[in-house]
Amino acid sequence: MNAARLMLALETSQRKSSVALGAVAPGGGADEIFSESIDTRDRLVEDALPAAQRLCARAGASPHNLGAVALNAGPGGFTGLRIAHAAAQAIAESLSIPLVQVFAAIVAREAAVLAGRVQPGQTAWVALVAKDDGCWMAKVSGAAQELGEHEDAGVRSIEQWPLRDGEALIADEHLPASWRERAERSKISIVPLEPTAEAVLRAGRRLLARGRTTAPELALPVYPREAEAVRLWRERHGTA
Numbered sequence: 001m002n003a004a005r006l007m008l009a010l011e012t013s014q015r016k017s018s019v020a021l022g023a024v025a026p027g028g029g030a031d032e033i034f035s036e037s038i039d040t041r042d043r044l045v046e047d048a049l050p051a052a053q054r055l056c057a058r059a060g061a062s063p064h065n066l067g068a069v070a071l072n073a074g075p076g077g078f079t080g081l082r083i084a085h086a087a088a089q090a091i092a093e094s095l096s097i098p099l100v101q102v103f104a105a106i107v108a109r110e111a112a113v114l115a116g117r118v119q120p121g122q123t124a125w126v127a128l129v130a131k132d133d134g135c136w137m138a139k140v141s142g143a144a145q146e147l148g149e150h151e152d153a154g155v156r157s158i159e160q161w162p163l164r165d166g167e168a169l170i171a172d173e174h175l176p177a178s179w180r181e182r183a184e185r186s187k188i189s190i191v192p193l194e195p196t197a198e199a200v201l202r203a204g205r206r207l208l209a210r211g212r213t214t215a216p217e218l219a220l221p222v223y224p225r226e227a228e229a230v231r232l233w234r235e236r237h238g239t240a
Contacts, residue, residue, distance in 0.1 A: 005067035009201035012084040013076025020197035021055040024067045048087040070204025073101035074222035081221035089216040098213040100204040105138035105150040110199035127171040136224035148207040
């Protein structure tokens with residue numbers, strides 16, 4: 001791999017986390033992407049930065065060859081998103097390189113297309129952060145995917161079911177039973193939510209090419225709801 005101008009991608013929004021490394025812009029030849037799963041189950045022993053160093057070694061590069069860093073901005077797991085943002089901010093600031101935030105719905109659809117579970121032109125709805133009978137959802141069409149923008153995002157209940165025939169539903173195992181039953185009645189298959197760092201990298205490239213970057217100090221995780229830990233803290237301590 002040409003060691004100049006590499007992009008590092010971080011995916012820690014779900015239980016299965018990974019990092020990926022590839023050219024900032026793919027060339028005309030083989031598009032070689034290195035990736036590695038990382039262990040984020042023990043939040044006291046984080047592996048994101050060491051994994052990035054291992055990928056650079058595999059690619060015959062050094063961290064100083066990085067030209068950009070991309071990450072899944074969320075929604076997703078509260079702690080996981082903070083891990084990726086802290087690591088990406090440290091890398092971007094120390095190397096003075098651009099930081100690219102990719103919305104979770106874009107990452108989810110990108111990964112599903114790469115896995116062959118969603119067709120390139122198929123519209124997908126991504127359901128995340130389920131609670132009671134509601135989910136945060138975002139619509140991602142093929143055109144929106146290329147622009148890196150999801151559509152019609154918000155928290156919905158089963159009564160606000162937005163899917164139509166021919167569309168896909170990407171969701172994890174926490175999708176409410178009522179939603180699964182509705183999908184079965186509507187003959188809409190549920191695509192497993194399996195975001196990858198490679199998907200972050202590929203989507204991040206397109207955003208970077210359009211100048212869609214975020215200043216490291218302004219990069220914040222996307223949360224559709226107040227985190228449960230924060231809510232409980234406010235209730236116990238009476239803070240606003």
